[in-house]
Amino acid sequence: MSAAPASHPLPSYLQANNLGPWGVYLQQVDRVTPYLGNLSRWVETLKRPKRALIVDVPIHLDNGTVAHFEGYRVQHNVSRGPGKGGVRFHQDVTLSEVMALSAWMSIKNAAVNVPYGGAKGGIRVDPKTLSRGELERMTRRYTSEIGIIIGPNKDIPAPDVNTDEQIMAWMMDTYSMNQGSTATGVVTGKPVDLGGSLGRREATGRGVFTVGAEAAKHIGMDISTARVAVQGFGNVGGIAGKLFAEAGARVVAVQDHAGTIFREAGLDVPSLLRHVAHTGSVAGFAQAEAIANDLFWEVDCDILIPAALEQQINGSNAGRIKARMVIEGANGPTTPEADDILHDRNVLVLPDVIANAGGVTVSYFEWVQDFSSFFWDEAEINARLVRIMREAFAGIWQVAQDNKVSLRTATFIVACKRILHTRELRGLYP
Ligand SMILES: NC(=O)c1ccc[n+]([C@@H]2O[C@H](COP(=O)([O-])OP(=O)(O)OC[C@H]3O[C@@H](n4cnc5c(N)ncnc54)[C@H](O)[C@@H]3O)[C@@H](O)[C@H]2O)c1
Numbered sequence: 402m403s404a405a406p407a408s409h410p411l412p413s414y415l416q417a418n419n420l421g422p423w424g425v426y427l428q429q430v431d432r433v434t435p436y437l438g439n440l441s442r443w444v445e446t447l448k449r450p451k452r453a454l455i456v457d458v459p460i461h462l463d464n465g466t467v468a469h470f471e472g473y474r475v476q477h478n479v480s481r482g483p484g485k486g487g488v489r490f491h492q493d494v495t496l497s498e499v500m501a502l503s504a505w506m507s508i509k510n511a512a513v514n515v516p517y518g519g520a521k522g523g524i525r526v527d528p529k530t531l532s533r534g535e536l537e538r539m540t541r542r543y544t545s546e547i548g549i550i551i552g553p554n555k556d557i558p559a560p561d562v563n564t565d566e567q568i569m570a571w572m573m574d575t576y577s578m579n580q581g582s583t584a585t586g587v588v589t590g591k592p593v594d595l596g597g598s599l600g601r602r603e604a605t606g607r608g609v610f611t612v613g614a615e616a617a618k619h620i621g622m623d624i625s626t627a628r629v630a631v632q633g634f635g636n637v638g639g640i641a642g643k644l645f646a647e648a649g650a651r652v653v654a655v656q657d658h659a660g661t662i663f664r665e666a667g668l669d670v671p672s673l674l675r676h677v678a679h680t681g682s683v684a685g686f687a688q689a690e691a692i693a694n695d696l697f698w699e700v701d702c703d704i705l706i707p708a709a710l711e712q713q714i715n716g717s718n719a720g721r722i723k724a725r726m727v728i729e730g731a732n733g734p735t736t737p738e739a740d741d742i743l744h745d746r747n748v749l750v751l752p753d754v755i756a757n758a759g760g761v762t763v764s765y766f767e768w769v770q771d772f773s774s775f776f777w778d779e780a781e782i783n784a785r786l787v788r789i790m791r792e793a794f795a796g797i798w799q800v801a802q803d804n805k806v807s808l809r810t811a812t813f814i815v816a817c818k819r820i821l822h823t824r825e826l827r828g829l830y831p
Pocket of ligand 1: 637
């Protein structure tokens with residue numbers, strides 16, 4: 402019998418010198434390992450995805466030519482239940498990124514204790530360059546290609562960056578046509594008329610707001626007078642900004658892919674949301690001042706909400722951030738280096754793996770409602786969401802206090818213990 406290697410070698414499909422977001426995730430696992438007790442003997446399980454599928458997605462373009470896109474679906478861990486996680490359409494999507502996002506889904510689902518493993522998917526494409534017909538054909542072909550590993554009991558995709566309710570409707574229809582019967586439970590984040598859940602569209606932003614408000618109580622911050630800066634004003638950032646504004650906070654700065662806007666007295670969030678719905682970005686919003694993108698990071702504010710892409714808060718800007726609290730609406734927005742800088746500067750970071758878990762929590766409600774074909778009203782959904790988020794956050798806060806660790810490490814402690822405990826209970830097959 403040969404001894405297990407001291408540290409696990411990287412799979413051959415990754416480059417050690419360019420690990421990307423997967424490298425960030427591995428560092429986070431290393432940080433939590435000393436706190437896992439006897440369960441740490443299973444930790445290698447977390448350091449590789451269970452299954453990674455790479456697919457070619459060919460489609461006819463409107464001009465008569467054929468284009469090929471690179472697609473992925475990664476199931477990181479399914480010890481606690483079927484895989485669950487979004488699908489991202491973005492020109493920079495890589496296998497490393499999808500692997501990391503799938504792993505963060507394992508952690509997130511365990512942190513809020515919904516009965517799922519972690520998965521994620523993506524296509525390397527800028528969907529803004531496609532016509533609606535091309536987008537539909539690409540979505541359908543991708544769904545067919547990954548159809549061998551997804552399903553209501555296997556792996557349930559959902560929206561992420563640049564994917565929405567319509568894309569979920571096409572995915573559900575494609576999967577159902579291939580199966581020969583309607584399977585609404587194969588994706589979540591669907592239109593309400595197709596088995597979607599009330600409250601799902603707002604759920605991630607509502608979760609961001611809920612944990613932000615809970616953390617504010619712990620550090621004696623008054624939300625109703627707080628100044629908030631938001632990066633990314635799509636589903637997550639837009640709703641979070643709206644809820645903070647409704648609670649009395651001033652949203653002073655917003656940045657998206659097209660520019661950065663600022664207003665000391667606070668932006669009129671409902672009218673900014675209408676502007677974004679109409680024009681596609683915050684740029685050109687009349688009732689604000691346009692500022693240089695890099696200045697966004699040093700705006701005077703109490704709460705900073707990164708709600709766009711990964712690695713936005715890094716060694717180059719973490720030292721300039723003025724906020725007392727960062728709420729990670731996006732997945733992986735803070736590099737480990739920036740995490741340390743923020744920690745040293747006493748900035749409280751509410752990590753993605755709990756802060757943006759509201760979306761998957763209501764996705765879980767959607768899936769449950771689809772199975773029973775019995776639908777709940779929005780007040781019930783929001784009340785259940787808020788209860789789950791508050792309870793999960795309270796538990797994580799306590800673990801952070803007990804172990805004198807960051808909230809990120811505390812969330813990983815709670816989640817990794819849950820995942821590895823089920824790993825141990827199930828044992829290794831065969
Ligand atoms: N939608 C969900 O339910 C959900 C759940 C959990 C986590 N997330 C995460 O939240 C983040 C945002 O997702 P979303 O669903 O709101 O996506 P979205 O497509 O609705 O919005 C993305 C926003 O980011 C902005 N953006 C893109 N590139 C940018 C750049 N280079 N600089 C600044 N802004 C940029 C876009 O302009 C847009 O405002 C992602 O990290 C996603 O993984 C989303």
